[in-house]
Amino acid sequence: MHKRFALALAGGVAMVSVAMTSTMGAAVAQDRVNFYNWSDYIGESTIDDFTAATGVDVVYDVYDSNDILEAKLLAGSSGYDVVVPSAFPWFHRQVAAGIYQPLDLSLLPNFGNLDPALMEVVPKGPNGEDFAAMYAWGTTGFGYNPAMIAERMPDAPVDSFDMIFDPEVVANFADCGVSILGTAGEVLPIVLHYMGLDPNAENPEDLAAAEALLAEIRPHIRYFHDSQYINDLATGEICIGMGFSGDIYLAADRAAEAENGIEIRYVVPTEGTNLWFDLMAIPADAPNAEAAHTLINFLLEPEVMASMSNYVWYANPVPASLPMVDEEIAGDPQIFLGEEMIARLFVTTPRTAGYERLRTRAWTRIRTGR
Amino acid sequence: MSRKGFLPLGQRMAEAGPPSWPHGLQWLEQVLEGLWAVCLVVLRRLGLVGRRLVVNLPFFWLALFFLVPFAIVLEISFAESDFGQPPYTPLFEWVEPSALAIRINLGNYTFLLQDSLYILAYLNSLKIAAISTVLCLLIGYPMAYAIARADPRWRPALLMLVILPFWTSFLIRVYAWIGILNSDGLLNNFLLWLGVIGEPLAIRHTEVAIYIGIVYSYLPFMVLPLYANLEKMDRSLLEAAADLGCRPIRAFLTVTLPLSLPGVLAGSLLVFIPAVGEFVIPELLGGSDNLMIGKVLWDEFFANRDWPVASAVAIALLLFLVIPIMLFQWAQGRQQERRT
Numbered sequence: 001m002h003k004r005f006a007l008a009l010a011g012g013v014a015m016v017s018v019a020m021t022s023t024m025g026a027a028v029a030q031d032r033v034n035f036y037n038w039s040d041y042i043g044e045s046t047i048d049d050f051t052a053a054t055g056v057d058v059v060y061d062v063y064d065s066n067d068i069l070e071a072k073l074l075a076g077s078s079g080y081d082v083v084v085p086s087a088f089p090w091f092h093r094q095v096a097a098g099i100y101q102p103l104d105l106s107l108l109p110n111f112g113n114l115d116p117a118l119m120e121v122v123p124k125g126p127n128g129e130d131f132a133a134m135y136a137w138g139t140t141g142f143g144y145n146p147a148m149i150a151e152r153m154p155d156a157p158v159d160s161f162d163m164i165f166d167p168e169v170v171a172n173f174a175d176c177g178v179s180i181l182g183t184a185g186e187v188l189p190i191v192l193h194y195m196g197l198d199p200n201a202e203n204p205e206d207l208a209a210a211e212a213l214l215a216e217i218r219p220h221i222r223y224f225h226d227s228q229y230i231n232d233l234a235t236g237e238i239c240i241g242m243g244f245s246g247d248i249y250l251a252a253d254r255a256a257e258a259e260n261g262i263e264i265r266y267v268v269p270t271e272g273t274n275l276w277f278d279l280m281a282i283p284a285d286a287p288n289a290e291a292a293h294t295l296i297n298f299l300l301e302p303e304v305m306a307s308m309s310n311y312v313w314y315a316n317p318v319p320a321s322l323p324m325v326d327e328e329i330a331g332d333p334q335i336f337l338g339e340e341m342i343a344r345l346f347v348t349t350p351r352t353a354g355y356e357r358l359r360t361r362a363w364t365r366i367r368t369g370r
Numbered sequence: 371m372s373r374k375g376f377l378p379l380g381q382r383m384a385e386a387g388p389p390s391w392p393h394g395l396q397w398l399e400q401v402l403e404g405l406w407a408v409c410l411v412v413l414r415r416l417g418l419v420g421r422r423l424v425v426n427l428p429f430f431w432l433a434l435f436f437l438v439p440f441a442i443v444l445e446i447s448f449a450e451s452d453f454g455q456p457p458y459t460p461l462f463e464w465v466e467p468s469a470l471a472i473r474i475n476l477g478n479y480t481f482l483l484q485d486s487l488y489i490l491a492y493l494n495s496l497k498i499a500a501i502s503t504v505l506c507l508l509i510g511y512p513m514a515y516a517i518a519r520a521d522p523r524w525r526p527a528l529l530m531l532v533i534l535p536f537w538t539s540f541l542i543r544v545y546a547w548i549g550i551l552n553s554d555g556l557l558n559n560f561l562l563w564l565g566v567i568g569e570p571l572a573i574r575h576t577e578v579a580i581y582i583g584i585v586y587s588y589l590p591f592m593v594l595p596l597y598a599n600l601e602k603m604d605r606s607l608l609e610a611a612a613d614l615g616c617r618p619i620r621a622f623l624t625v626t627l628p629l630s631l632p633g634v635l636a637g638s639l640l641v642f643i644p645a646v647g648e649f650v651i652p653e654l655l656g657g658s659d660n661l662m663i664g665k666v667l668w669d670e671f672f673a674n675r676d677w678p679v680a681s682a683v684a685i686a687l688l689l690f691l692v693i694p695i696m697l698f699q700w701a702q703g704r705q706q707e708r709r710t
Contacts, residue, residue, distance in 0.1 A: 067672040074457045074675065097454050182658075184673055223575055224658040237552065353451065353674075360673040364487060368661040 030291035032057040036072075036080040038278065039064050039227055040250055041136070041314070043307030050298050056291050064227040065183050066090045073099050073283055080283055081292035084135050087277040089185070089350035092123045094281075095131050101284045102129040107293035110300035118317045121277060121347070132279035133296055134317040136246070136308065139337070139345065140186060140274045141267050143229070143248030148176045148239035161194045161269040164242055167216045174220035177238030182224040184363035185356075186274070187242070189348045194271050199346055202355040207362055214366045224367050230254070236262050244276075245335060249313030268334045272344030275337075277317075309335075440688070447681035448474045451674075458677045478682035488666065488683060492690060495663040498577070498652075499645035502584040503592075506641045507634065509585065510592035514633075515626075517593075518600035529597065532590050544583055544654050551579050551655065575657035583651035588644065592637035599633025600626070632705065635698055643691050663687055 035047075039062040043049075047058045063069050066086050072078045073094065085091040094100065102125055105111050111133060118134055125131050142164060149156050149163075153172040162169045170178060181187050189199035191210040198206070222238060229241030233251035235258075241248065245266055252264035280299065282292045298304060305316040306324035313329055315336045322330050329335055337345075351359070364370075413423060449458040450473075465471045482488045517528045535543060550556045551574040558570040573579050603626065611621040649664030656662075663683065670680035 065672070067675075071672050071675065074453075074455050076455045093453060099455055221658070235554065237554065353453065353676075357674050357676070360669055361485070361487065363673070364661070364666070364669060367658045369659045370490065370661065 030288040031055060032059060033081045033288050033291035033295050034059045034061070034079055034286075035082045035295060036061050036063065036069065036078075037082075037084050038062060040230070040247065040312055041084070041278075041308075043304060043311045046299070046304055046307060049304070050295060053298065054294055056294055058295070066185070067183060070094065077285060078283060079287060081286040081288045082280055082282060082295050084278050084280055087122055087132075087279055088347045091132060091279050091281065093350040095123055095125060099284055100131045100281045101286065101289060102131055103133065103282065103296075104293060105130060107290070108133065108297045108300070110297045113300050113302060113305075113318045113320055115317045115319050118277070122279060132281040133300060135278045135280045135299065136314040136316055137275070137277045138245035138314050138335070139268050140181070140190060140242070140244055140276065141248070141269055141334075142240055142242045143233050143251055143264050143266050144241075145176070145233065145236065145239040146263055146265055148236070149173065152176065158265075159267055159270050161190075161271050161273070163240060163267075165191065165194050165213060165217060167220070170217050170220045170240075173240055174222075176240075177222045177232070178220055178240045179229045179232065179238050180221055180224050180242045182226045184359050185348070185351075186226075188359055188363065189346075190274055193273065193346055194269075199274075200349045202351060204358060207358060211362045211366055215369075218366060218369050233264050234258065234262065235260070246312050246314035249335070253313070266334055268337070268341060268345075270344075272346065275342065275345035275347055277347075443681045443684055446677050447478055447685050448476070449678045450475050450477075451676040451678050453675070456677070457675050475678065478678045479686070481679060482682055482686055487661075488663075488686070491661050491663045491666045492687070494661050495646045495648075496690070498580060498584070498662065499642050499648075502581055502588065502645050503638050503642045505581060505585045506589055506592040507638060510589055510596060510637060511634070513589075514593045514596035514600055517597050518603075525601075529594075532593050532597075536590065540587065541650065544587065544651055547579070547583055547586065547655055548574065551582070574655060577656065577660065579655040579657075580652050580660060583655045584645050584648060587651065588641040591640040591644075595636040595640065596630065596633040599630050599636075603629055632702065635701060639695065639698055643695075646691060647687060 033056055035058050037060065041062075042060075047060055051057055061080075069083060069085055070090055072080075073083065074097075085094060103111070111130075114134055118137065122130075122132055122134060142161070144158060144163065146158070149158065152175075153169070156172070157163060157166075157169065163173075164170055164178060164180065188207070188210055191214060192201075192206055193199040195206075195210060195213065197203075197209070227247070229238060229243050230247050230251045231254070232238040233241045233248065234254040241251070245268070248264060248266040252266070255262040255264055280296045282289055282296075286292055299308075300318060302318050302321035303324060305318040305321040308314065309316045309321065309325045309329055313335060316325075322336075333341060445461055446458055449461055451457060452459050459473065461473060463471045463473070513532070517525060517532075520528055548555075552558070553570040553572060553574070555574070557573070558567075561567045562570065573582075607625050607629075608621050611625055612618075616624070647664050648662065649668060652660045652662050652665065653668075667680055667683050667687075670676050670683060674680075
């Protein structure tokens with residue numbers, strides 16, 4: 001009863017799969033698993049397929065920012081069994097704070113499906129234990145509407161972050177709408193990198209310079225948000241949206257589905273940007289840890305990973321899935337990145353609390369234009 | 371998306387039959403009954419029976435749902451932030467089996483004064499709440515007046531129309547406004563069709579959208595207390611005024627309006643207080659440049675993970691809001707005195 005109540009509270013957009021007919025109850029000790037994932041981040045039928053295959057019901061709930069996930073996990077007793085934090089800086093410091101339990105690899109025969117090169121970047125426990133399996137990876141770039149851009153600036157530098165961060169360029173697009181992500185930790189390292197500064201240094205002067213640059217482009221930015229740009233790009237409400245790779249492809253896909261004549265392109269900017277990895281992990285206080293392992297193992301099946309990539313356009317870490325991924329996705333160098341592309345990207349490391357406070361404060365000033 | 375979980379309420383209630391304890395939880399019913407019996411014995415010991423019990427129930431309610439959460443937030447506001455679970459340091463610690471160490475950190479409160487962000491956000495929230503309250507009053511007063519003076523046969527239906535929006539989720543109603551106010555939304559398309567405007571108006575992501583959202587959402591809280599007040603008013607006073615040669619407008623200004631002031635105050639507080647701390651409406655309808663205390667709280671909690679400062683902001687907000695309540699009490703008290 002108590003658990004259900006906590007879940008009801010936590011569930012914002014909870015999608016509840018009911019059908020409490022666990023005929024396989026004898027075979028599976030735990031018949032439900034509470035899965036907290038990013039919005040628009042799973043294959044179309046994956047949840048139903050999992051329940052059909054294992055008899056375990058999934059309570060599925062979504063978030064759109066690492067900050068929200070972290071706040072819920074730190075509050076404790078979140079009730080979630082599987083969560084999908086980004087590796088840096090979030091998962092890195094969360095593991096250190098001891099809020100996850102080590103994975104029991106004997107319950108994860110599919111763990112070996114993971115690309116060892118990609119798994120090398122995943123932070124491990126103090127004794128080298130595995131605390132997470134990778135789920136997907138991608139970049140933070142921007143999407144744009146070629147027709148609306150060409151109309152306003154025929155020679156626009158569409159491959160570069162100049163589209164957003166150069167005041168003279170972005171001024172051309174203020175009237176058709178430009179959006180930036182809403183989380184300081186996602187945007188400011190990228191701005192520092194764009195300016196040729198170290199995105200992981202904690203230098204207040206660099207931060208002030210980045211703030212000055214953002215203050216200059218602020219009048220041309222319509223809003224700051226972590227997921228709204230998907231719909232707004234697809235409907236033509238905005239013409240440039242900074243965002244996560246798969247989300248921009250999703251916007252393009254939605255526009256195509258709506259047949260509204262809107263085309264959206266995703267760009268990994270030539271300056272380079274943030275490379276991120278999202279991981280599946282089990283909170284230390286997960287009520288159904290065994291079922292959580294069952295779910296993670298299922299998600300690591302090549303077919304399941306392929307259906308995720310095919311549906312939400314994110315690169316997955318299971319090489320055996322590639323033959324099943326649509327050619328336009330598997331062959332897209334901006335999704336499954338090539339070597340020379342990766343060389344231009346960076347990962348973010350954890351910041352001290354003092355620097356984060358400075359950064360959030362700067363971010364509030366930028367956001368509110370004060 | 372699976373919609374199996376969302377049966378219509380009526381259907382679910384019909385299927386469920388009379389309310390009963392979920393399977394396996396019948397023992398809880400017995401435990402609760404036992405607890406209730408113990409409570410009754412304790413209450414009787416304390417001399418709280420019958421009328422006194424009824425009189426004191428609101429205080430128990432207040433203690434349970436206001437004072438206890440308040441005490442928890444107050445405690446966190448004196449702690450220090452720490453990355454862990456929970457993300458703050460304990461206030462009380464047993465250093466030895468018999469020595470209790472209490473660490474009170476006042477830094478979170480002095481911090482609020484050092485940074486102009488918090489004061490600016492408070493002032494801006496107060497401004498938005500105040501303007502929204504005045505707008506609600508200007509729109510709600512004529513509505514309440516019209517309902518109170520309408521044919522009694524029509525009143526229940528009119529009141530129903532005021533209450534009806536509550537049957538839909540607040541969040542969904544605010545979302546609906548996104549569809550109305552978008553540059554490609556209903557309102558702009560309608561105005562373009564009428565030919566009133568040539569270019570779509572940018573309403574969403576502005577302060578105007580916040581006012582529209584707040585006034586729309588809180589209007590019933592203004593109308594209902596005003597209606598309750600106006601409906602009870604002794605109309606023979608207006609007849610007397612008319613007999614003495616007073617014109618309707620003057621009679622309204624000198625009789626109706628002063629007598630309805632308690633309703634005006636109650637409605638205004640019901641709008642003003644929640645509007646100050648409003649987060650959802652500015653987040654969904656307002657632009658990124660709106661600086662309200664609700665968003666500041668969100669940032670402290672989620673971006674900085676600084677629960678102690680977030681709690682200090684909340685306590686300070688509460689103090690801000692207690693002052694208008696005390697003014698209200700004082701105004702009411704004075705009015706009662708004048709009557710007796």
